[in-house]
Amino acid sequence: MTNIHKRFPGVYALKGAKLRLKAGEVHALVGENGSGKSTLLNVLGGILSRDEGEIRMNGEAVEIQGVLDAQRAGISIIHQELVLVPYLSIAENIYINREPMKNGMVDYGTLYENAQKFIDELGLDLDAREKVVRLTIAQQQMVEIVKAVSFNAKIVAMDEPTSSLSDKEIDALFANIRSLKARGIGVIYISHRLSELTAIADTVTVLRDGEMVATKAVSETNNDEIVRLMVGREVTNYYTRTYNPPGETMLKVEGLSSNKVKDVSFEVHRGEILGFAGLVGAGRTETMKAILGLDERTKGRVTLLGKPLDAREPMAAYRRGIAYIPENRREEGIIPLQTIRFNMTLKVLGDFIKGIRVDRSREREITDRYIRELSVKTPSQLARLQNLSGGNQQKVIIASWLAARPELIIMDEPTRGIDVGAKAEIYALMNDLARQGIAIIMISSELPEIINMSDRVVVMREGTVSRVLERPQLSQEEIMKYAVNI
Numbered sequence: 001m002t003n004i005h006k007r008f009p010g011v012y013a014l015k016g017a018k019l020r021l022k023a024g025e026v027h028a029l030v031g032e033n034g035s036g037k038s039t040l041l042n043v044l045g046g047i048l049s050r051d052e053g054e055i056r057m058n059g060e061a062v063e064i065q066g067v068l069d070a071q072r073a074g075i076s077i078i079h080q081e082l083v084l085v086p087y088l089s090i091a092e093n094i095y096i097n098r099e100p101m102k103n104g105m106v107d108y109g110t111l112y113e114n115a116q117k118f119i120d121e122l123g124l125d126l127d128a129r130e131k132v133v134r135l136t137i138a139q140q141q142m143v144e145i146v147k148a149v150s151f152n153a154k155i156v157a158m159d160e161p162t163s164s165l166s167d168k169e170i171d172a173l174f175a176n177i178r179s180l181k182a183r184g185i186g187v188i189y190i191s192h193r194l195s196e197l198t199a200i201a202d203t204v205t206v207l208r209d210g211e212m213v214a215t216k217a218v219s220e221t222n223n224d225e226i227v228r229l230m231v232g233r234e235v236t237n238y239y240t241r242t243y244n245p246p247g248e249t250m251l252k253v254e255g256l257s258s259n260k261v262k263d264v265s266f267e268v269h270r271g272e273i274l275g276f277a278g279l280v281g282a283g284r285t286e287t288m289k290a291i292l293g294l295d296e297r298t299k300g301r302v303t304l305l306g307k308p309l310d311a312r313e314p315m316a317a318y319r320r321g322i323a324y325i326p327e328n329r330r331e332e333g334i335i336p337l338q339t340i341r342f343n344m345t346l347k348v349l350g351d352f353i354k355g356i357r358v359d360r361s362r363e364r365e366i367t368d369r370y371i372r373e374l375s376v377k378t379p380s381q382l383a384r385l386q387n388l389s390g391g392n393q394q395k396v397i398i399a400s401w402l403a404a405r406p407e408l409i410i411m412d413e414p415t416r417g418i419d420v421g422a423k424a425e426i427y428a429l430m431n432d433l434a435r436q437g438i439a440i441i442m443i444s445s446e447l448p449e450i451i452n453m454s455d456r457v458v459v460m461r462e463g464t465v466s467r468v469l470e471r472p473q474l475s476q477e478e479i480m481k482y483a484v485n486i
């Protein structure tokens, strides 16, 4: 891809971007939130048309006007949000719109047989007849990979494929990527987890503000250099944390059970950041849901500042000053067609109403402040949320909760999908909030984040608390010891 330009109203997303992908190469594409990574993939996949620029494959110009052109050229894009049809089988999804036909009807025998053949060839443990709705995200990605191979793809591009996977699933994905490589397929790989690059990528291209700033062999660079290229400055002080003596007990959970977790007990104090570690599926999110009354509690007691926290009605927790920033942020609590300002102030709108008028200047002020504090990349406060890059949408959602001035913030994977520079800003903000006496619960699968940011860590395993670790005990080994069943 050379000299690719793409403008949106008010945003110059790609300014002459370039990418050169070789056959059988895993090429990582990195850059800050909003630097143009997804846009570049969408141009390649025919989802967006480019304003200028050229795409060549094997030296020949290819005309990509739409998704079908891209498929025909052998380009397959696996998006951040997967797009399979849930109630169709794996095989039907693989052959959607190109089903094998016999006598004017879909030939299901051949359909299943062919799909299963590709699945087996890739050595995957999937049944072509299984409905997609029953698959995990990791398995759905595998289906997308099978689909690409069945199309005879030459290029497979993946947008943040590991962001919702467990470590074991990541290993499986990497094995699949290696088999794509072995078939001579070129893989484009977008990720915010730089540590993955050495594990899987051969080459890395860094985008900044829609321009390519460098392409390097992974073996000839390192994380510090990549971060510097991404951000355009040195990021020192990655984790900011000043430890405060913990204040009064904010939340106390005793013997809490639901049908997903059992006998969970812990406390979090004012000014404290309490980490929740464990494998994906250990019951961390489910614990929070039981606390908030989103899942039914079957046993146990939850008190906030000494008073019982009602679980019959989820709004009760919100009214008592608890903010819950969920893992699937894009599905919850946002209105994509509305503006940044609307979304940021949604939860506090009531505060701006003076008689029959809304105090627009305060709305603007708050929005300004969070755009600044979280470095949200947007052309204006009035841009639609859906037009921001994925990471910037996440920041808006986090801001909307912060604006509600909660006493206790529960954050589920707060930095997923967020670039390194912005991560550091979110950590600094969390530290500030803790210093102001707010209590924070942070669920995270990133151990460095847990270890560097938490005062104490609750480790969960199989739906229950296996250990609470104090700050001096915190290490990767110690956490893993209680997270995995040995």
Ligand SMILES: Nc1ncnc2c1ncn2[C@@H]1O[C@H](COP(=O)(O)OP(=O)(O)OP(=O)(O)O)[C@@H](O)[C@H]1O
Residues within 6 Å of the ligand: 008, 009, 011, 012, 013, 031, 032, 033, 034, 035, 036, 037, 038, 039, 040, 377, 378, 386, 387, 388, 389, 390, 391, 392, 417, 419
């Ligand atoms: N449909 C659109 N309308 C207007 N602006 C858009 C649209 N799609 C993307 N943009 C803008 O283009 C820029 C690049 O966005 P893009 O999604 O490519 O970033 P990204 O590098 O993938 O970021 P992230 O890491 O957050 O996923 C951003 O400023 C974004 O707001």
